[in-house]
Amino acid sequence: MINSDKEQVVIGLISDTHIPSRCQNIPDSIIDDFKKKKVNFIFHLGDHTTIETYNYLVNTFGKDKIISVAGNMDDLSISKILPKKRVIEILGYKIFLTHGEGGPHGIIERLNKKFDLKNYDIIIFGHTHKPINEKREGKYYFNPGTPTDKRFTNLNSYAFLTLTRDKINFQIIYI
Numbered sequence: 001m002i003n004s005d006k007e008q009v010v011i012g013l014i015s016d017t018h019i020p021s022r023c024q025n026i027p028d029s030i031i032d033d034f035k036k037k038k039v040n041f042i043f044h045l046g047d048h049t050t051i052e053t054y055n056y057l058v059n060t061f062g063k064d065k066i067i068s069v070a071g072n073m074d075d076l077s078i079s080k081i082l083p084k085k086r087v088i089e090i091l092g093y094k095i096f097l098t099h100g101e102g103g104p105h106g107i108i109e110r111l112n113k114k115f116d117l118k119n120y121d122i123i124i125f126g127h128t129h130k131p132i133n134e135k136r137e138g139k140y141y142f143n144p145g146t147p148t149d150k151r152f153t154n155l156n157s158y159a160f161l162t163l164t165r166d167k168i169n170f171q172i173i174y175i
Contacts (some may be wrong), residue, residue: 014125046071
């Protein structure tokens with residue numbers, strides 16, 4: 001369990017940064033927004049690509065604030081230190097983090113087939129490069145999209161997840 005004593009937890013969500021193949025670094029506007037909103041955590045949902053992106057986030061925000069999973073495009077330096085999935089609990093919400101796999105269509109169904117997600121309140125993933133905000137059978141499925149790759153959508157994005165004991169708020173920021 002994380003931060004059970006707080007009234008509200010703000011999490012910056014980012015995924016599929018693909019640095020340096022899609023961009024030289026995470027856009028400064030995102031880092032500035034995370035700082036401005038005083039995020040308690042940053043969840044990176046995989047495809048950092050290299051360890052430098054992960055290290056940059058750790059050096060900027062501190063190791064305790066960065067919670068990441070490895071993606072399918074991450075090199076061995078990432079895959080050796082980060083898990084493919086994470087399970088955490090914040091303010092009583094059970095949260096499952098993973099990158100995802102396969103094409104963008106049907107990803108939620110694939111996640112439910114691959115993992116036993118029945119005991120989770122929130123499932124957060126990346127991989128599709130498209131933001132997703134869906135509620136199905138009492139569970140929230142969130143994907144922040146990608147801040148660095150416009151191949152699949154016209155807009156890049158990242159997100160904020162704000163949790164209180166009685167409310168879940170997911171906000172997609174388009175850039």
